[in-house]
Amino acid sequence: MNTTLDPAAYLACPHCDTLHHSKHLAATERARCARCDTLLIAPRARSFIHVIALSFTAMILMAGAIFFPFLKIDAQGFSNASSVFQAAMAFSDGLLLPLSIGVLAMIVGLPAVRFAALIYVLWPLTHGRPAYRHARTVFRLTEEMQPWAMAEIFIIGTAVALVKVAGLAHVSLGPAFWAFCALIIVTALKNSYMSSWTIWDAIATKKPI
Template identity: 50%
Template sequence: MTDLSSLIACPRCDAVYSVEEPAVGERAVCARCHTVLIAPRKRAGKQIIAIALAIVVLVIAATIFPFLSIRAAGVSHKSSILDAALAFSDSPLLVVLSLTVAAVIVFFPVLRAMLVIYVLTPLVFDRPPYPGAVRAFRLSEALRPWSMAEIFAIGCAVALVKVADLAQVAFGPAFWMFAALVVLMVIQDSFMCRYSVWKSLER
């Protein structure tokens, strides 16, 4: 009977392979769809924790400072990310929509970053995982498709293109924080070798 621990399945096309761990800096790639399966990196854990801390700080700061200001006909208005997320909260029927938008662009990214810190911190220092680390990492992975900061950024870009002809638009500090946040989230996901994390948690 095949030992399941010696097998790995591609998360995209479900192709199954026998595990052959690459050296640090190398990658194991799915032969069918070219998805990266294993990509160990030297000191990746510390780098991911640093990025996760930066994400938490940037998200909190971005919700405090103005995201953008609009000026038209002598009237100006400043808006933060939370103002945009809760724009429909005045209507009782749309409160759920507003809370959902706030969750996917603010709460979920922060929660994912904190879960990653919780899971990786003891592993980086060669200590046993914290209680519930497996569930925490599983939740972090489950939230990944719902962390839509980059979708919000694209939507803002499209809206600003349309508004620019009608009013004067100025970017606030939160806009640049959010832009850096989107880049850091992409870098964090690219640095994360999920196979290595699961293997460390199983040990």
């Protein structure tokens, strides 16, 4: 028996691998995984606008998170405030330069590039136009970069370090810390609106919405 499956007719949940029949939905419908409730298919027009808006918000928050003071430490009459950028550049002399570059790339560079790439891919699709050149490559790279964007891990690491330092000195949090927290919430919201399948489908069909 010769059975050929049309790959476009099936859709595997990115979280639990359950296989579903894929189908184009109406503008108000959305499809979730039957097993783990992950968003699988989102209505195109609204979800793309949401993802673009949240990506813009995230880029603005990111600028604040890098350059505003992150922490202020007071101990024995001495006080020091530092931003993430200054902290990363503190290692920029000599042998530790790769560490500086790595820290900035993981915490700042990759997330910023991902947001910009998403806007590049989704902008023409939202307006019903065909995707820009190389949209496929750009979107595939944003998907591959996801595990390497580590703003959330940075916040958890900082929180753990703060618990240790708080016993030795008076530590106060600067505006950049709150910008990072807001950034994590905005990123999570963006992920909740984003359906990779819908974006791939829109890039492939190039049809107006």
